[in-house]
Amino acid sequence: MLKTAIAYEDITPKESVPLMGYGDRTHNSEGLHDPLFAYAWWLEPTGKEPLVWIVLDLCLLSVTSARQLAQEISNRTGLHPDRIRLSTTHTHSGPDTQFISTNEEPWARRYYGLLVEACAKAVLAARGQAFPGWIEVRTGRSDLGVNRRDTSSPIDPRLVILSLMDESGEERGFLFHYSCHLTVLGVENYQISADWLAPVRERLQKDLGCPFMYLQGAEGNVDPVSRGALDMADPDQAVGSSFEVLQDLAEGMIEALRSARVSETRATLTDLAEEKQFLALPLRYGGLTPDQVQNKLEQWKEEFASFLEISKEEVPESWTVNALIKQQARKKNLGDAETRRWVAEQFTFVSFLSIYKKGGDMIDSQKGEVRCPISILDFGAVKFLGVPMEVLLDVAFDWQRRLPNHIALVSGVFDGWTGYLPHKNNYDEPLAAQLYETVSTMFAPDASLKLLEAAERLVRKSL
Numbered sequence: 001m002l003k004t005a006i007a008y009e010d011i012t013p014k015e016s017v018p019l020m021g022y023g024d025r026t027h028n029s030e031g032l033h034d035p036l037f038a039y040a041w042w043l044e045p046t047g048k049e050p051l052v053w054i055v056l057d058l059c060l061l062s063v064t065s066a067r068q069l070a071q072e073i074s075n076r077t078g079l080h081p082d083r084i085r086l087s088t089t090h091t092h093s094g095p096d097t098q099f100i101s102t103n104e105e106p107w108a109r110r111y112y113g114l115l116v117e118a119c120a121k122a123v124l125a126a127r128g129q130a131f132p133g134w135i136e137v138r139t140g141r142s143d144l145g146v147n148r149r150d151t152s153s154p155i156d157p158r159l160v161i162l163s164l165m166d167e168s169g170e171e172r173g174f175l176f177h178y179s180c181h182l183t184v185l186g187v188e189n190y191q192i193s194a195d196w197l198a199p200v201r202e203r204l205q206k207d208l209g210c211p212f213m214y215l216q217g218a219e220g221n222v223d224p225v226s227r228g229a230l231d232m233a234d235p236d237q238a239v240g241s242s243f244e245v246l247q248d249l250a251e252g253m254i255e256a257l258r259s260a261r262v263s264e265t266r267a268t269l270t271d272l273a274e275e276k277q278f279l280a281l282p283l284r285y286g287g288l289t290p291d292q293v294q295n296k297l298e299q300w301k302e303e304f305a306s307f308l309e310i311s312k313e314e315v316p317e318s319w320t321v322n323a324l325i326k327q328q329a330r331k332k333n334l335g336d337a338e339t340r341r342w343v344a345e346q347f348t349f350v351s352f353l354s355i356y357k358k359g360g361d362m363i364d365s366q367k368g369e370v371r372c373p374i375s376i377l378d379f380g381a382v383k384f385l386g387v388p389m390e391v392l393l394d395v396a397f398d399w400q401r402r403l404p405n406h407i408a409l410v411s412g413v414f415d416g417w418t419g420y421l422p423h424k425n426n427y428d429e430p431l432a433a434q435l436y437e438t439v440s441t442m443f444a445p446d447a448s449l450k451l452l453e454a455a456e457r458l459v460r461k462s463l
Contacts, residue, residue, distance in 0.1 A: 021092025186240020
């Protein structure tokens with residue numbers, strides 16, 4: 001038996017803010033389409049320390065920001081920071097929160113304070129509402145996602161729905177796990193939104209009368225079907241669809257979840273074991289001194305300055321270089337091959353900047369390593385692997401193969417973000433040098449196998 005509950009609080013910005021998810025955007029948010037929330041899932045197995053999993057309607061947090069936010073929540077709730085897990089839904093229409101804990105801009109300080117208070121309130125509410133019971137697991141499928149590296153390649157269609165049941169057999173809350181970006185809305189959208197998740201959650205909470213929480217999966221190369229393949233030769237590839245299209249896609253997900261909720265029970269969960277470690281994973285460019293890091297950035301900036309016809313000092317060390325590169329590709333009417341080359345270069349530049357220069361104390365650039373927190377949440381029949389990356393499907397499929405007798409799930413953007421994690425096999429794909437995830441990652445090709453092997457060891461330790 002365990003005590004559990006879900007509570008949520010509003011985290012919608014109170015002002016116009018920079019948005020995150022597309023480097024092409026040129027100005028701050030313009031209004032609100034639907035509110036953002038922080039959901040807290042309280043888990044207290046009999047005789048064990050409680051754990052809370054908080055999911056935020058944000059694009060991502062750096063590992064440092066996630067760690068500092070957990071500490072702030074701990075200060076207000078009394079729960080040890082090691083018992084607080086943070087992940088995001090990965091909406092691309094939310095505020096720019098990657099470095100929110102250290103961003104000194106006035107809007108960021110105000111918004112960080114809002115996040116701290118809302119998360120703490122959600123945790124305290126979930127703890128106060130926690131009831132003894134169990135979790136029922138059911139599965140279904142959804143075709144909302146498409147493999148954006150190659151639309152003919154597979155996705156993971158599994159919906160896994162967790163029903164929180166009290167001792168009388170009443171449903172008191174739900175969670176669902178699915179692997180797909182929240183990117184129906186594109187670069188042209190400047191309204192705050194939780195994307196396709198918003199109408200799904202709103203409808204089901206209204207109909208079922210209790211919280212409905214989302215757990216993001218291995219969405220690294222999965223976009224909604226409205227987007228199709230991601231082609232870096234198209235300067236307008238980040239343009240999205242309308243809110244009407246979003247609503248239509250949400251309707252399909254709602255029906256899939258309703259069917260899953262009344263399907264046969266796959267497992268009943270009454271316990272939780274959790275294991276966590278910091279794992280050193282190899283970086284793509286190996287070990288570099290601070291001078292070597294800066295020299296590489298300067299070389300990129302010289303190339304971009306020449307292409308953009310501006311001074312090197314005008315090349316931004318931020319995602320905003322994306323918009324400049326694409327604008328120039330349109331202006332020069334470049335062919336597909338040239339456009340792909342320049343767009344790929346700027347993605348690599350910005351990812352290198354984020355990890356090698358701005359990555360904080362998790363990066364040992366001279367060793368060429370990143371210290372990533374990885375977690376196993378072991379419910380017995382269901383095993384979550386939580387990692388601070390956007391995980392590609394091949395990694396999730398490998399995780400499933402390693403645990404064939406369990407429901408093995410990957411939860412990405414978990415306890416922070418360190419970029420895309422391709423599987424070793426993704427680097428061997430014919431067009432790997434032209435595909436976004438393998439172009440922009442800062443992980444070496446063997447990083448995914450090292451991570452999966454370490455995760456297997458943690459599973460054995462949790463048993």
